Amino acid sequence: MRASVRSVQLGRFFPRPFADEALFSVIQRVVLTHGGGKDKRIVSALFGSRSLQFCSQFPSVIPHLKGQSNIPCDSWITEHTVLPIYRPFTPQKRYESAVDALKVGKGNHVFKALGITASREKLTPEAKYCSQCAQDDEKSAGLAYWHVGHQLPGLTHCVFHNERLSVMCLSRKKFDVWPIVSDSKSIKAPEGSEAERHLSLLINESFILGKTVGLIPDLYERYFSRLIARGFTTSCGHLRLQQLRTEMSAFWQGLSYHPCFKDALSTQHSLPFPSNLFAYQDACHSPIKHLLLIGFLFGDIATLMSFTNTSERVKKCPPLTKVRKPEADIEATIVDALTSGLSLRKVSEKFRVSIGFVKKVAVIHKIELDLRPQKIFRPEQDEIIDKLALGYPTQDIAKQCHCSTGAIETILSQHPDIVELRADTRKLRKRERMRLSLLNTINELQCPRRNDIKLKNGTAYMWLYKHDKVWLYDHLPAQIPRCYRRSKT
Numbered sequence: 001m002r003a004s005v006r007s008v009q010l011g012r013f014f015p016r017p018f019a020d021e022a023l024f025s026v027i028q029r030v031v032l033t034h035g036g037g038k039d040k041r042i043v044s045a046l047f048g049s050r051s052l053q054f055c056s057q058f059p060s061v062i063p064h065l066k067g068q069s070n071i072p073c074d075s076w077i078t079e080h081t082v083l084p085i086y087r088p089f090t091p092q093k094r095y096e097s098a099v100d101a102l103k104v105g106k107g108n109h110v111f112k113a114l115g116i117t118a119s120r121e122k123l124t125p126e127a128k129y130c131s132q133c134a135q136d137d138e139k140s141a142g143l144a145y146w147h148v149g150h151q152l153p154g155l156t157h158c159v160f161h162n163e164r165l166s167v168m169c170l171s172r173k174k175f176d177v178w179p180i181v182s183d184s185k186s187i188k189a190p191e192g193s194e195a196e197r198h199l200s201l202l203i204n205e206s207f208i209l210g211k212t213v214g215l216i217p218d219l220y221e222r223y224f225s226r227l228i229a230r231g232f233t234t235s236c237g238h239l240r241l242q243q244l245r246t247e248m249s250a251f252w253q254g255l256s257y258h259p260c261f262k263d264a265l266s267t268q269h270s271l272p273f274p275s276n277l278f279a280y281q282d283a284c285h286s287p288i289k290h291l292l293l294i295g296f297l298f299g300d301i302a303t304l305m306s307f308t309n310t311s312e313r314v315k316k317c318p319p320l321t322k323v324r325k326p327e328a329d330i331e332a333t334i335v336d337a338l339t340s341g342l343s344l345r346k347v348s349e350k351f352r353v354s355i356g357f358v359k360k361v362a363v364i365h366k367i368e369l370d371l372r373p374q375k376i377f378r379p380e381q382d383e384i385i386d387k388l389a390l391g392y393p394t395q396d397i398a399k400q401c402h403c404s405t406g407a408i409e410t411i412l413s414q415h416p417d418i419v420e421l422r423a424d425t426r427k428l429r430k431r432e433r434m435r436l437s438l439l440n441t442i443n444e445l446q447c448p449r450r451n452d453i454k455l456k457n458g459t460a461y462m463w464l465y466k467h468d469k470v471w472l473y474d475h476l477p478a479q480i481p482r483c484y485r486r487s488k489t
C-alpha cells in the first residue's frame with residue numbers, strides 16, 4: 001500500500017555517496033540527515049514506499065535514487081552495489097538484463113538473470129564491516145559507513161587491513177544501523193586461514209575487474225591451457241576432473257566450513273563441481289566457483305589476465321568434456337563450413353574438433369581441399385627461423401611462405417630457445433603497453449591517488465603489481481599514510 005505522503009525532491013541536498021559506500025548506507029544517511037533517523041515518513045516521501053528492498057544486495061530503489069540525486073543509475077549500480085563482481089563471469093546478455101532489471105527497480109529479477117537462488121535473501125539481512133576501516137572512516141568522513149567492497153558474497157577479510165570482517169544484522173525497518181567503532185587501541189592478532197584471505201583477495205580483484213574491464217576474454221581457453229600445462233588432461237584431451245576436484249579441495253581446505261565453498265563443492269548437483277563449470281560454459285556460474293578454480297590454477301586474477309599461453313595446445317587437445325552436439329550433426333555442419341570455403345584449421349577451431357577429424361569428414365563427403373605444402377626446404381627454413389626469432393605470429397609467417405601454420409609450428413617446436421625468446425618478447429611488449437597505459441591513467445587524473453588509479457585502470461595496475469612491482473611503486477604517487485596501521489610488536 002502506498003503511504004499518502006507528499007513526495008520530496010532532495011536534488012542538491014541529497015548527500016554525496018562516499019567512495020565504495022554501499023547503497024543501503026547512503027539510504028541510511030539520507031534518512032539520518034533528513035528524517036532524524038527514526039522518521040519513517042521521510043522514507044515514504046523519498047521512495048514512494050516503506051517496503052522497498054533497501055538492504056538487499058540487489059535493491060529495488062535505484063530508479064528512486066536516480067530521481068532524488070541526479071546520479072545516473074549506472075553509477076549507482078557500478079559504484080555502490082555488488083553486481084560488478086558477477087560481470088567477469090556472466091554472459092554479457094545475462095549481465096545486461098540484470099543491470100536493466102536494477103534500473104527499473106526489479107531487484108528480484110536480478111537473481112533470475114544471474115541464475116542464483118534468492119533463498120538467503122529472505123533471511124535477516126546482514127552487513128559486514130572491518131573495524132580498522134570503521135576507525136579510519138570515522139576520522140576522515142566523520143562516520144563509519146558501510147563499504148560495498150566488504151559486502152561482496154564470500155568475502156571474509158578486509159583486503160586493506162587483512163582483518164576478519166565483523167557481521168551485523170541490519171533491520172528492514174530501522175535506518176540507523178552502523179559499524180561499531182571501538183576506541184580500543186589493542187590490535188587483534190590476524191584471524192582466519194590463509195585460504196580465507198586468499199579467496200577474499202580474489203573476490204576483491206574480480207570486483208575491481210568487473211567495475212573496470214568487464215568480461216574476461218577467452219576465459220575457458222585460459223583455463224584449458226593452464227590445465228594442460230598442469231597435467232590435468234589425458235593424452236586424448238579429456239580433463240582429469242576427479243583429480244582436479246580432489247586437489248582443489250585440498251588446496252582450499254582452510255575454507256571447508258565456508259557456506260560458499262560448501263555450495264560449490266556440494267554433491268547435490270547432477271554434475272559435481274568443477275565438471276559443471278566445464279560442461280555448461282555458456283551458463284551463469286557463481287563467481288566463487290570460478291574463483292576457486294582461478295586461485296588454484298593461477299593464484300590471482302592478474303596472472304590469469306596475463307596468461308597468454310593459450311590456443312595452440314588447446315586446439316590440439318579440445319575440451320572433450322564440453323557438451324557436444326551428436327556426431328552426425330557436427331558432421332553436417334562441418335561439411336557446410338568446408339563447402340563455404342573455410343580452411344581445415346578454421347573449421348577445426350570453430351567446432352573444437354581435431355584437424356584429422358575434419359580431413360576425414362572431407363574425404364567421406366568428397367570435398368576437395370586446398371592443402372598448402374607441409375614440407376619446407378632448408379633456405380626457407382632459415383628465413384622462417386629468423387622471423388620466428390623476431391616474434392612474428394606463426395600465422396603471418398605461414399601466409400608469407402605459402403605453407404600451413406602447422407608446418408611453421410613444427411619448426412618452432414624444434415627450437416625451444418626461440419619459444420622462450422618469443423615468450424620474453426611478448427612479455428616485454430606487454431610490459432611496455434601496461435606501463436604506458438598506467439602513465440596515461442595517472443596523467444588523466446587531476447589528483448591521482450593510488451586507489452583511484454587502481455579503480456580506473458585495474459588491468460594495468462594488477463599486471464604491473466604482479467610483474468613489474470618496482471617500476472610500479474616508483475611511478476605511483478606517495479601512499480596516504482594510515483594512522484591505524486597495525487604495528488608489529
Ligand SMILES: [Zn+2]
Binds near residue numbers: 130160162163
Ligand atoms: Zn579494513
